[in-house]
Amino acid sequence: MTTDPTDRHYDREFVRTFFTSPTAVEDGEDSAKMLRSAAQLRGMEAPDVWVPDNEDATAPSMRDQGVENVVEVVSEHGADFPGEIHPRVVWHRDDPATRYRGLQHMLAMADPEAGAVDHLDGFVIPEVGDIDDWKKADEVLTMVETEHGLDEGSLSMSVIVESGEAELAMGDLRQEAGRPSNNLERMFLLVDGEVDYTKDMRAMTPTGELPEWPELRHNTSRGASAAGLVAVDGPFDDIRDVEGYRDRMTENRAMGMTGIWSLTPGQVVEANTAPLPPASGYWLLDDGTSETELRESDGRWVYDGDALALEQSGDGYVLRVDGREQELSGDDLREELLGRAAYVPGMDDIVDSMEEFEAAKEAGKGAIAMTRAATLEIDGLAVDLEADRMWDEATYQAAKTPIDLFQDVYEHRPDQHDALADRYGGEVVERATDLGT
């Protein structure tokens, strides 16, 4: 994406997809083939941030070739690429030679005569250490900018957090980025790198599976929030496990981590789609074993599982769940099911609620009750539920996050407009883009 140097970074407030593609194959004539194909991705298959990877994905002996390939492919295809472009270069907190090599690679990629720099938004620095090491990387970027006549701070810097030192450094960033002797305002993404982090922490699991590292992800998300950056989770290795990838993203979003690393265009589609609200809302029922999605049929929400069972008994009901049997009146049953049911709002629901609240606010009301009603069907019996929720300014603001994300996507990714219209319908898209403006 071609951008003015001054608005290059901080351009996106949400980044869903951080896509690394191998840079250079081991041999053969066209070692830039995979790069070239990545550069031509569009729409939901194209990532928000594309990372031609000249570090781990490229064999050490092929990295000079990798630099040439990045320059060639980005020069040719960068202007039309719909996302941002941030190559990953080599770097290591414990190895000055690697850091110097990183400087050389960045100098080469950003050389104006090579023709790629206009399409480069920044660089990704792996294996950073404590905050002083981040400052070294920042200084190297400043050298590259100065050498090539770019404005200081015009190239953004993203880091891979894959050491304990770097995890701690995220707590210092807000304070250190304000000092006059650095340009750390260039920071853009904080990306967790769990494989190397696990090694650095000397963690072991019996099967060799990676630990979950919830604290690392929390601290990354918090560091991003405190410094105005975007938090991105690391690679999900098992590329066939789509369900697992989605679960991981759901967990991440609840931590404030909107983005995730994608290894394939298939993962990119999943990761571009996951943080967007569903097209239509639906009900969940906690049946004692899991949160089960109910099936809509003739205006009723039908539970098809058998972990929860309901039958009529005289005036009341018998509910079997969690290995217990309860006799309940109609009111008690509704109360019990209300505690077990939850509604996942669709985009249209969110837009409706926000418009309703905005109208109420304009009319001078600080809080309004929103009602959601549904008929559930369990074992052939229909139960009417009605849930009230108070909306005030805070509810409104928290509900706004998915809309903020949607608007950010809509503004920056025209190549995804068709996919969004297909998903939601043009009318809802229009109302969603208008909200809060």
Place this chain on the structure above:
Amino acid sequence: MTTDPTDRHYDREFVRTFFTSPTAVEDGEDSAKMLRSAAQLRGMEAPDVWVPDNEDATAPSMRDQGVENVVEVVSEHGADFPGEIHPRVVWHRDDPATRYRGLQHMLAMADPEAGAVDHLDGFVIPEVGDIDDWKKADEVLTMVETEHGLDEGSLSMSVIVESGEAELAMGDLRQEAGRPSNNLERMFLLVDGEVDYTKDMRAMTPTGELPEWPELRHNTSRGASAAGLVAVDGPFDDIRDVEGYRDRMTENRAMGMTGIWSLTPGQVVEANTAPLPPASGYWLLDDGTSETELRESDGRWVYDGDALALEQSGDGYVLRVDGREQELSGDDLREELLGRAAYVPGMDDIVDSMEEFEAAKEAGKGAIAMTRAATLEIDGLAVDLEADRMWDEATYQAAKTPIDLFQDVYEHRPDQHDALADRYGGEVVERATDLGT
């Protein structure tokens, strides 16, 4: 509560309830009605800290009226209010105009001529940012004190932690509060505000439910511990879900967070009661699905569930649990059940154990074994259990926390003495207040 300025804050070492009541209704003649009714709460319905809320609970256009109402109600009822009074004013780390308005509101509330200041213990500052922002709020409080002839630091300051910056600031507080150019020794409560925190972290869940944020709560509790403050959890919105509120408080106490926000006098009763030991001890049995409370009957502790089943078989027993069937001798059965059973001590048990240990210590013993015996009844079969536990100084100190809390409550809340005597009986109350003195 009328207090000498110098002992206003740090007066309480434990705060169970942090109660905010709406300040000003939208219109109508008596906009101070809810404030007035909150000010007249007593006993278990009255909170340890009452927060007339002139921020989120008051519509922006009504906040000047809110200040007048707080002054009026606190002047009239403050002397008799049994807890501390800490109004919440407006503040925002990103908005100087809001901060200046907060200064004006505090100046007005603490004006000696208005008559409320003698009953004000401090202020609650929402939406704080990094530690430098906390220093700005502290400076504003110092201005208020100086302007009104109060001693510096006599008004305490509590903050709502609802941003990543503020979460990080809690790690700096111990060090920064010692610097000569601030009065941050006035700090009192660290209160989590999960709704705005969720927004600030850009976190999203499918149903719009708040994330659990265990790391935030841990960090708040740790920050309070390191700086000698008290940690308080945020509001629990679903005011009908009493069970959920109790579960949240149990979780919080295991993190060192004694207090919780209450939105209604009903929640205040729950939150005042929850951290106190039960009047009588009881046994729990892990039956494979949950920790089930056993029912006492004729000196036996009866298991009424059916997730765990026991029958006699020849010389031994057959135990069915977790979908497995085990043949066990009497000794093995006792061992197995000992691992599954746990005793929740009542106040009398805690007092007994502590007195016993204190006597042993006086007699020169560093450690003693405490035995707890019980007869369990499962499917009509009786099983005798006996568990030994070594008590040393560390056990004693850790067991002392509920007693410390009890003594703190007893000292500061004479209006709750009757409720405590009703709950525990006068003799146990007396022994508990005497412990360790």
Place this chain on the structure above:
Amino acid sequence: MTTDPTDRHYDREFVRTFFTSPTAVEDGEDSAKMLRSAAQLRGMEAPDVWVPDNEDATAPSMRDQGVENVVEVVSEHGADFPGEIHPRVVWHRDDPATRYRGLQHMLAMADPEAGAVDHLDGFVIPEVGDIDDWKKADEVLTMVETEHGLDEGSLSMSVIVESGEAELAMGDLRQEAGRPSNNLERMFLLVDGEVDYTKDMRAMTPTGELPEWPELRHNTSRGASAAGLVAVDGPFDDIRDVEGYRDRMTENRAMGMTGIWSLTPGQVVEANTAPLPPASGYWLLDDGTSETELRESDGRWVYDGDALALEQSGDGYVLRVDGREQELSGDDLREELLGRAAYVPGMDDIVDSMEEFEAAKEAGKGAIAMTRAATLEIDGLAVDLEADRMWDEATYQAAKTPIDLFQDVYEHRPDQHDALADRYGGEVVERATDLGT
């Protein structure tokens, strides 16, 4: 263990066992009896780090006697003791008199004329506070070294993290240890002390059980990683609960905490063994209730549980698990079981894989696919599984942690060579010690 002062600390990169034995019995003639018996432990019963405990395990009135006992026993047995020796002395962040007493005890234990100092590797300082308190302890150690003609920094310092302040201090250590006015480079172990930490955090649980404190353990592990130290978990009180001790260690290792406190030689054996890979690999199957270990029989891996059930049905299969019934083709069944099965590699498997990757790397390949095949047997039906995994440099490095640990043990604990050969066979031991060299 007798060591040159300059290589005393940092000698071990992994510490599995941190063993405290009571120092002084309450009275009777030979108050050094338990110390003497601890000093004579060997092989798997001897810890990596032995901590004669002159703090909590010794009654306050017996601590001078305790110092004499430590000197006597370490002088006599220290040269032959196979692990390191780090006595725990008294210290408290809030009590200068206790700190001064700690200084006196260390001076006495390290007195060259007493004869123990040659076998002392360092001291364990309990109840430390913020980083300035750590500096006080460091200064006291420097005094001891200077007074006794030892090189500055030759005695290592380990701390017990049992306060919120100390938890925060671990985040500052990397930066503070580099300052010219301290010798904090002497730091060795970060040991969590959950009993006193629970008290300091004012945490309470209904049964008095300790909270899990996952965030504390994460932060300890991260602090150790960032400062080049070793993280050790606190005591596990229920010494009869071997299964619980093992589960705790598995959890800890997944957090990067290799070591754990042991209270008995029985716990030492468990803790010495736990982080080592098993002698033979085996398969796990997630049967919906737990990860069940499969039993090898005639080359098949047999599932003996009944939570998961399989039967043939026409061309396909019916699988019952998680309360659901699925009809699956042979391929779908293999896919489903592949997701539920996991292999725990034995030492020989790890060595094979690493050798294979090293050979591939030498041949110029950056990544290779490793295949693992097995036949599972469920309800008499055989299912063939085959799982591929890509190994690249990062996989190799992460898989190397157990081997690094093994090599560290092998180098420093010759007294455990026989036990290792018994466990793995001499050929595997030899290949494992050669790896990566």
